[in-house]
Amino acid sequence: MSISSNEVRRQFIDYFAQKHAHEFVPSSPVVPHEDPTLLFANAGMNQFKDIFLGVDVERGRRLRRAVNTQKCIRAGGKHNDLDDVGRDTYHHTFFEMLGNWSFGDYFKREAVEWAWDLLTDVWGLEKSRMHATVFEGAPGQGIERDEEAARLWRDHTDIDPSHIHYGEMADNFWEMGETGPCGPCSEIHYDQTPDRSGAGLVNAGDPRVIEIWNLVFIQYNRGVDGKLDALPARHVDTGMGFERICSILGGKTSNYDTDVFGPLFTAIADITSARPYDGSSKGGGDPIDVAYRVIADHIRCLTFALTDGAAPGNEGRGYVLRRILRRAVRHGWQTFEMNEPFLWRLVPAVVDAMSGAFPELTGAGDRVAEIVRDEEKAFDRTLGRGLALFDEAADRGGRRISGEDAFRLHDTFGFPLDLTEVMAEERGLEVDVDGFNARMEQAREIARAGGGGSRIEPALVELVQKGGLEPTSFEGYVRTEISYSGTCSLYRIEDDRPVAVDAASDGEAVAIAVSRSPFYCEAGGQVADTGAIVTDSGEVRVDRAIRVGDIVFHVGVVTSGTCRAAGDGAAISLTLRVEEARRRKIMANHTATHMLNRALRRHVDAEADQKGSLVDDEKTRFDFAHGSAMTAEEVEAVERSVNHDVAADMPVYFDEVPQEQAMKINGLRAVFGERYPPVVRVVCIGVPVADLMAEPGNDAWRDYSIEFCGGTHLAKTGDAEGFVIESEEAVAKGVRRVTALTGRVAHQAEAEGQRLVGRLEALRGADPEQLEEALAPFIRETESVTLPLRIRTALRESVQKLQAQVKGHRKKTSRVAADQVVDQARQIADSAQDGVIVASIDGADAATLRTAMDVIRKKRPDDAMLLAAASDEKVAFLAAVPKGLIEKGLKAGDWVREAAKMAGGGGGGRPDMAQAGGRDPSKTDAALEAARQFAAGKLGG
Template sequence: MPTAKEIRQEFIDYFVKEHGHTFVPSSSVVPVDDPTLLFTNAGMNQFKDVFLGTGSRPYRRAVNSQKCIRVSGKHNDLEEVGRDTYHHTFFEMLGNWSFGDYYKAEAITWAWDLLTRVWGIDKSRLHATVFAGDEKEGLEADEEAYRLWLELTDIDPNHVHRFGKKDNFWMMGETGPCGPCTEIHIDRTPDKSGRPLINRGDPRVIEIWNLVFIQYNRDETGHLHLLPAKHVDTGMGFERITAILQGKESNYDTDIFAPLIAALADLTGKRYRGSLTDLVDIGFRVIVDHIRMLTFAITDGALPGNKGRGSVVRGILRRAMRFGWEAFGLREPFLYRLVPVVVEHMGEAFPELRHQPLRVQEIVRREEEDFLRTIERGLRYFAQAVQRAQPISPERLATGEVPEGVRGMISGRDLFELHTTYGFPPDMTRQMARERGLLVDETEYTRLLAEHEEKSRGQPTAQQVALQVSGSLPPTDDRAKWFGLTGQGTVLGWIEDNRFVTTGRLEMRGEDAPLVGLVLDRTCFYAESGGQIGDRGYITTSTGTFEVGDTQQLGQTVVHLGTVTAGYLAPGQLARLQVDLIREFTRKNHTATHLLHWALRQVLGEHVEQRGSKVKPDGFTFDFSHTGPLRPEERFRVAELVNERIYQDLPVTWRELPIEQARKLPGVRAFFGDKYGEIVRVVEIGDGFSREFCGGTHVDHTGQIGPFVILSEEGLGKGVRRLTCATARQAVLAIQHQERLLSQLSGRLRCAPDELPQRLEALQEELKRLQQQLRRAASTDLQAAADRLFQEAEQCGGAKIIVGEVPAAPEEQMRQQVDRLRQKAGSAVVVLGWTDNGRVQLLAALTEDLVKRGLHAGQLLRQVAQVVGGGGGGKPHFAVAGGKDPSKLSDALQLARQLAQRQLATHQPT
């Protein structure tokens, strides 16, 4: 039986060695420069520019095994994952491509040859489908493919079938490249009677390979035009073909998943039996599937979060945890323990997994710890929501839209509470509801979510109040903002009392008068956007002066917020504009954010993405995705890289391009979720090492920025960090401040500044010595208490029951004492409890003979922990737990003694 590794390599070698293809490594599951996709979902994604005619490759034939994630959109089969044998969130797509080289004859011949000659699949079980045409679309049937199947292969002629557009015509999107496809299906019914089941979603007759013939381009009117070059794009699910070649009914029975299933069995003490209805078996499949998706997604830079792909990653992780909780009773982090299994068994095919596996583990573990704080309360709330569910109204039942078997509806408010208070992803709650025959009131949920988001924006500021105007406003030409601090424009009117005024005079008011929004036809003022604050300055006409305190954008209109400080202004007047010189410092800081973004990705990795910024004259903040604080050496290296680029005095340039053309620029940063127009501005530094979509103002050369320093770092939430930085004069002031602190510190420690590291190291060694003395004292006290408990232990059922309270000590010392007590007793139940920092800690252990008799430390301790208001558990031999009520510790230990007596009496030695 071939291994999965051999199957993957045989596919690649067949096309490389026998048919002259170039092996192309898998691209990241996080699409590069394609904001239209959350995740890479097909092998063709990395070649999309070739199909669109906007890019090229140095080869015309390609083959690879592409990492894919399908969890959203038309490919969203998340509900099925774990409940059948073949749906997955993460999978590999084996594929071969022709870019204007070979076409249908070769693709069909080679596919048949590989399946039947190389892999030896029974020809009588294979069926091919071809495009039957579509009169409505004016698409002809693919008679060529039908003929080639009969002429070039020895397939049974009765096994070539015609299907319509839904099954056998492939489209990249509403517009763009498209063409007919031919699919190869395998009949796995015992008597080969599966012909009627083709394309019916039956697991006994499944598609194994799709050969797409890209020959048309669909324009915006829907018309099809023949492409100048025809391409081939094929895809075959690796997990599916492996199951077939290994003779397995389920993908989960292959050696792709076997190591993960074995590892999860060791963690849980449960056995996988392959049932499609048993909760434990469903849990096995869900967890081993999801941990593969999580490991690959996080490795490639998709970190758990609340928006975009981050919310998908977090949702998948929490879905896996939910099955761990419900199917296996797991009450502590466990997913992170499976990450090394994924890395070990897939790291050879995908070496990027081996780069930072500990970082991936840490991210998963932290996410698990976060969700464990709310999952139990959330499940209780969900159970109450189920009890509150209302029957489906007769009117809605009459529409026929309610699925069969649905008996009620959970309120939208309950879905909202589970989402916002308990962290339950809405999709997870919906699935839990469906499992119980319930729907969710989506209308109420959508309304509550919209209200919540509106409240989250806060009350409007004075500036925002000035912008609350109904009706249309004239657009402003603000291109001059990129070229200087002065300009001219014509006064068109002003916003006042929620009205756009275009007649009369705008005169001086009292000091407490509200701000007014002045509108001109042209301006050189920068309106706040992209993290850069709005400009300040003065607008002067022949009759008056208007002081601008802020500049904001309202649609296509630039609004200058401020007051008249002299005379008056009137519509139609020519105005002179002067932006405050302080904007020069803002320009320096904005260019520095681009350099910082580049440097962070160089030092920390490609997972870093900008999450926000605030660019002001006196400095800036920069928010970015990362799992934890920067190490000192990382922070130093980031600042060093930024300053190196500044000192090189590199040119800073920009250009405006159509968005599709801009996205194809190498290394351009286009942020998923941002909204861009048809034309975008791209800011480049140097030779293009930094290239971003940006509408802000920048220096002409990096040397104009001056020195750069990182002032501070903080965490903003899960997976998001913030750096506060300064440049130019503010950076010099910060450096001087640090020098003063250094001088004060060296004075306190009575050493020269360059001797501070050695002095601090000496102090740390002294502290370590004192701590060791404390640990030795604690160890002595702990051993004395353990010896006392051993002497007081009662004998029951041929074993000692050693239960009692001990003084707090490090966990390692506790484990040593437990091992000592078990060894000394020979046969014993050991339960120790202690208080530490206001919390209860519990530990239980059994000797091997008692485990064989059927006793279980984890089950025993789980009941004991409930007495002190906590939870926990573990394996049969050893378990730990915690609680929050120290006053109940003696009661808990008494229960432990009683449970041990009961279990020893029940499970007598044989």
């Protein structure tokens, strides 16, 4: 059958949503904002991870069956397809994953039956071309052969029994990462050989027999120790490569021959004037077709990643995107001779082709194109020279690009190692990767990028999965201290793993879980609370509060006495006390962040979407989408606007409401990519939430700060006491960062700024010499203290003007001094008589001493001369001897060295010209006398 890609997507979703009661769940962003263990969303199950782990209990109860198409990127980390893209006709960095899920509902039988029904009855694929694989087992890990799945294929479908194959762990056991949900899987492969003879090619990586659907039966969790434990409930996670199934249903042998890529190939041909893509007839290795595939794939990947909040950079996902972009640019440069930015011009083609299925692309195209263009410009400046260096290295002979050359390509010209490896492979060469890595180790002072951080969180996840812990009720919105009586689970932390204990003593690290807590856990950019847990027998300093599902763990150290557990119906009395002064500062900064967000939209950019934030007790740091630096006027306007809101002392309202209704509030701001629960907490400054909900479409609401937020806030804006912007800077292309202060810290910064303004004003009347001496320490002081940005900017501008005055005065005095030196030199030349001149030049330095020498030599070319210039700390000597006197024995180098020696220094040079220096200017006269005697001795005077 022939079917469009849009129809394939629609029919898949409708089959499960309408026929089998699955809920359609929109794709999560490819940037996993809530999962720091992933660079990119690489599978449909990423957004459901907490359900599989059993820690998102509420969502797991509500969502039993789901279907969607997920945006995925596999270009870094465990799942990485980047190296294969372009070389074959079925790998991609960006792709869609069609999937259906069961969360503790149906299992293997339904998954197998429905997959077979959709493929053969709905889409009409030939049953005789279908093969299924099942897991052969791993006795060494205690995992049995999956005979259940094999039986289901035999008994519940009409697949040819000889087409059921057993596969090893690498092919038929699916794992999301080093840790996390996993289980055996059954893959469906499609035989595209003309005579259906591809049974021996299953799982062989041959494009003629290709995997089209993976049915994963999630029943285990792999812990940080590598051990597999059974999950609380069994789940199904299936994934079908959208691009692959489109090619099969369209009767194509290549994913790139479908209408998914057709519009992009047309756009590439238009921009490059290259011959049309002809992958089907030319074969996979044609360099022009390879370039088409690489560029089309990579611009899709870049467009989606940048739309979803990523940005090119030097670390993590930013570096992966930079590698992808540069790989595409290199193909354009070498294959299509595109020696100027071109990739950015393809962004509209991606938006046009994909925005129907993914509406978030609409409106993002201009910003994405600008980021891509700027990245291309930066790489273009070094690409040509880097390619020349590579050619030079490749032409040296041998079979290998040295590690030193690979490092230079990376460090100087921005060539990622894998790009160099691809280029080397194209010439039949290898790269000395070990040598490259050794040079990289020498070049950096810190370890290469990695997951980082403590391992306590995954260990706590495992703990929650085992069950038996009471959910924690958060009471921190209304109080910062509670008296608690009930069960208490106590764990001593050993090597980042919690070990259940009955008691912990002074100095031991612990994690404590109770059913009520005032401690806020880090979320939404706000840091976790700190404080203490006090019992009759001891006290624990709480350094972090970590939420895993419904459980809050209070992590810290026993600071006195003994802390005890209470379980099995027993109860313990304790007090949980948040550090209130710190919490107040955090609340002030968080409420100020909301006011800042509103002010930025009003005075800088109405589309300034939030890209991230950090709220702690010292500052608020807010990242937002904006293409250029804020002007001084914008900084002042934003600061003035927030302070106006602070002075207005407006009440801060919050309430929990259904998300579906809250989304209708006019002017609501939500963080793009954030997954919100069915019931959300709305925080509004100035208007009760009930009023918003009563009239959600009111245009007046657009003038207020209205956000989804689970953080802690002030009761009134006036409690922030004040607000200043400390800095504004770029953190990525198209993303700016504002750091701001509130309360006492803001007032201190303001007072410090005014003090420095007064000091600088006092300097304006100083004479130039005093001013020059005072400016250097003043500049150091301004750079070392916390100041409002507007004051720091004004001080810098004023300092620059004063420095210009000093510079002008210095030039003027230098000219006067130079004139005086020339006058002295003329007088010395006019009064000289015996062919040897030894003299001191008052007010000269090293530069003007040479000027004096030139003046004298012009008048007395046959004379030998040695001049001195003394300052407070040193003395300089300069000597010149004509050829005739050199022949008589006087050499400038020896002469000047003799003089300098008397002044505690040294030097030397050529026989005709030499210079030296002394450390004791008080000996200048003695040095000159020594010079006269030395010359007389050589010349017989």
